[in-house]
Amino acid sequence: xTITATEDTAPENELVSTQLANGLTCELPADSPLAKLLxxxxxxxxxxxxxxxxxxxxxxxxxxxxxxxxxxRSSYFVGTYLLxxxxxxxxFVNPNATEILGQKAYPDLASLPEVPDIVDVFRKGSxxxxxxxxxxxxxxxxxxxxxxxxxxxxxxxxxxxxxxxVMDRCLKVEHARFHGGLHLLGFDxxxxxxxxxxx
Numbered sequence: 001x002t003i004t005a006t007e008d009t010a011p012e013n014e015l016v017s018t019q020l021a022n023g024l025t026c027e028l029p030a031d032s033p034l035a036k037l038l039x040x041x042x043x044x045x046x047x048x049x050x051x052x053x054x055x056x057x058x059x060x061x062x063x064x065x066x067x068x069x070x071x072x073r074s075s076y077f078v079g080t081y082l083l084x085x086x087x088x089x090x091x092f093v094n095p096n097a098t099e100i101l102g103q104k105a106y107p108d109l110a111s112l113p114e115v116p117d118i119v120d121v122f123r124k125g126s127x128x129x130x131x132x133x134x135x136x137x138x139x140x141x142x143x144x145x146x147x148x149x150x151x152x153x154x155x156x157x158x159x160x161x162x163x164x165x166v167m168d169r170c171l172k173v174e175h176a177r178f179h180g181g182l183h184l185l186g187f188d189x190x191x192x193x194x195x196x197x198x199x
């Protein structure tokens with residue numbers, strides 16, 4: 001079974017989220033041998049939480065590459081969230097669809113009516129280098145690769161070409177995390193955890 005760490009390295013006594021090969025996630029103590037092993041398997045480090053927040057605050061438009069018209073797909077859920085819970089102009093890119101969530105679907109990034117601030121990618125890891133080439137071709141500056149998708153070489157390549165690269169993170173979760181959407185009372189806690197808050 002393959003396990004990959006999906007959260008930033010955390011100090012001792014904190015938990016880090018890990019994603020199993022079957023898509024489920026669990027939390028491990030950050031100072032556990034397994035968490036340290038998982039963290040050591042990745043050398044590329046993307047933008048910090050503060051930097052990701054700045055990316056989301058600065059952006060006005062997002063293109064979702066690999067968007068699906070199927071409500072069962074995560075890209076559909078993310079698209080729904082962005083349309084309903086943000087002020088972003090959202091574009092769907094899928095050469096096999098004409099409409100997604102009531103909006104026109106575009107066959108490729110070059111067909112969009114504007115250069116998006118963020119290109120959110122729902123494609124398999126081996127496809128990421130070609131997506132990065134497409135992003136560079138249209139002049140976009142940020143590639144956000146969704147949770148569960150990892151291609152370290154592609155991330156390094158993208159950064160070498162001047163792109164900001166976020167990888168293996170859900171844009172919806174990050175947006176909700178920073179905008180109070182993950183706390184029952186609406187507070188922006190700045191962290192994602194399943195632990196109960198001390199009273």
